[in-house]
Amino acid sequence: LIPRFLPVQNYALAETLGSGQAFRWREVDGGWEGVIQSHWVRLVQERAGLRAISNAPTITLEEYLQTSVDIEQVIATFPKDEHMIAAVQACRGLRLLRQDPWECLASFILSSTKQIVQIQQIVELLCERFGDRVKTPTGARPAFAFPGPERIATLNESELRSCKMGFRAPYLKGSAEMVLRGEIDLARLKSARVEIARTELMRLPGVGRKIADCVLLFAYGFQQAFPIDVWILKALKQLYFARRRPTPRRLFEFTQTYFGPNAGYAQQYLFHYMRTHHEPEL
């Protein structure tokens, strides 16, 4: 296992890994351990960057963690209203990851009406039971790769339900089968226009507008994508549409114009802010 250093300023590692965009990271002895592709990874926050222990190529780590993104430059494009200022103030250094499309897609299919801790539990069970073992340092807990669509497609519904995913089981299996049959090409979406990529993703069972936007943002890096979940919906209505009744279409229009070219980052800051400051109802 190769230790190395990823220089980066102002990287909020704990909030980035633990706040609901990825579900497989665990805090262990002051660091964060997880799996990227087929590589076990341990990350430790340091003053001038991130210390990484892993066999994964450096470029893989940098890509996943997006360490080359200048977050101050991103923040500078946010609207300067009091709510965004407070959200940035609450966690300067929060990042967006760049995850594997299938893992991200499958994870968010499993996310609907679940709390983040429960999503983590479901995904962990799925990997433990059906993922390939990956190499770990002696003494560390066993770790597993995320099972690919070819593996998920072979499982029956009761095997999937044993991972506590409930009614989402047929969605996951159905989506795995469509990917496996080539009815959707996840790799090709990277170079598509965002509207086309979204429409494609929404053809999959269990994937609506919100989950599609999560995958567009967290896996493909479409920074205009703005997932609207219950927290963000509450934030938008409460902070920007008080005493009004926006239609979903009007809300979407607002997110695409008001928050600027990095709307997806703004969304993640608002999401984290709402969840950690659990605003009293207004």
Add this chain to the structure above:
DNA sequence: AACCAGGACACAA
């Protein structure tokens, strides 16, 4: 013990 969770879907009006 109710209520809710990073929703989607079929169906009604």
Add this chain to the structure above:
DNA sequence: TTGTGTCATGGT
């Protein structure tokens, strides 16, 4: 188009 019930499971 917008509204309601349903789905499975566990945390708070």
